[in-house]
């Protein structure tokens with residue numbers, strides 16, 4: 599493609615994207631504020647996809663597992679439960695979410711090795727090839743296109759060769775839901791972001807992940823997509 603056409607395409611896609619820049623400072627504030635009530639949203643909309651993601655992830659006891667963007671820690675509890683003899687690390691941009699996640703995990707599984715930190719997913723403070731498995735649920739909707747690719751490259755970097763990556767996205771396969779989500783995202787972009795499900799599996803491949811399975815999950819009217827990949 600000639601350079602000018604390439605540029606046109608980039609400009610058009612940036613223009614169409616409802617989140618041209620990651621608004622991390624606002625996202626951090628919003629999720630800090632809602633950290634106390636967020637478990638309700640997980641219970642009603644995310645728990646079925648979490649369960650399926652754990653099943654598809656291939657995570658076994660004794661692994662080094664990283665969960666990126668733990669939220670209030672419901673998936674983290676599942677991961678620690680499955681990995682009580684291993685090491686489970688969580689991170690979230692919101693310090694309150696990270697603190698809450700760690701507090702609950704240590705209360706439920708005092709003997710398990712668990713750590714949680716307030717960290718931005720775009721810059722992971724771990725060496726290359728550190729983890730056997732990386733899990734990330736409902737984060738990419740909140741990052742700009744460039745930052746999604748940055749974060750995916752970071753997930754790939756910290757995962758060991760042949761390690762497993764499990765991603766949960768908000769599904770884009772229900773028309774009415776998409777309309778409601780677009781409206782919600784335009785009112786509160788720092789909380790809702792925008793849907794990216796249709797584009798991400800392709801970006802995963804361009805970040806050198808090998809996509810191994812994809813599954814759609816519905817909980818009430820809320821659609822999710824679980825994608826698994828290996829490094």
Ligand SMILES: C[S@@+](CC[C@H](N)C(=O)[O-])C[C@H]1O[C@@H](n2cnc3c(N)ncnc32)[C@H](O)[C@@H]1O
Pocket residue numbers: 622625626629630640644666667668669670673689690691692695717718719720734735736737740
């Ligand atoms: C929609 S919630 C999902 C929470 C949880 N993963 C779940 O499945 O319920 C998004 C989470 O991503 C966190 N987050 C947003 N931007 C982030 C970033 N750049 N790095 C790390 N976490 C981020 C938010 O603080 C929030 O807890």
